[in-house]
Amino acid sequence: MLGKADATPMIAVRDLDRAKQFYRDTLGLKTDEEWGGEGMTLKSGDTAINVYKSEFAGTNKATALTFDVDDIDKEVGELKDKGIFFEHYDLEGLTPRGDIYEGEGMKTAWFKDPDGNILSLIEGGD
Numbered sequence: 001m002l003g004k005a006d007a008t009p010m011i012a013v014r015d016l017d018r019a020k021q022f023y024r025d026t027l028g029l030k031t032d033e034e035w036g037g038e039g040m041t042l043k044s045g046d047t048a049i050n051v052y053k054s055e056f057a058g059t060n061k062a063t064a065l066t067f068d069v070d071d072i073d074k075e076v077g078e079l080k081d082k083g084i085f086f087e088h089y090d091l092e093g094l095t096p097r098g099d100i101y102e103g104e105g106m107k108t109a110w111f112k113d114p115d116g117n118i119l120s121l122i123e124g125g126d
Contacts, residue, residue: 009065014055015053037053072107075121084111087118
């Protein structure tokens with residue numbers, strides 16, 4: 001069944017050039033493959049992430065992609081230095097500490113890509 005299959009996140013964007021600049025230049029992901037102007041595959045660690053053009057970009061109201069990080073404070077600081085603004089949500093079980101939310105054994109923070117897709121960072125919680 002599917003439990004043995006690899007899975008790939010799919011992120012819809014309106015403007016592929018703008019997305020490439022954001023994901024590659026701002027977030028530091030590596031371009032693995034481009035699909036003739038319709039999309040691209042990016043690499044984050046060992047994970048392949050497909051970014052593709054769609055009129056439905058940014059319509060998801062939930063987190064689309066989470067990055068597991070070792071030092072969330074450092075990552076948040078570096079992203080803020082690159083102009084990233086962090087989202088604030090009122091979620092039960094999480095206590096806000098500036099842009100970082102703390103829960104039992106974990107920390108998380110949310111931000112959006114240029115199309116409004118919600119991305120997050122998480123430290124701990126394994």
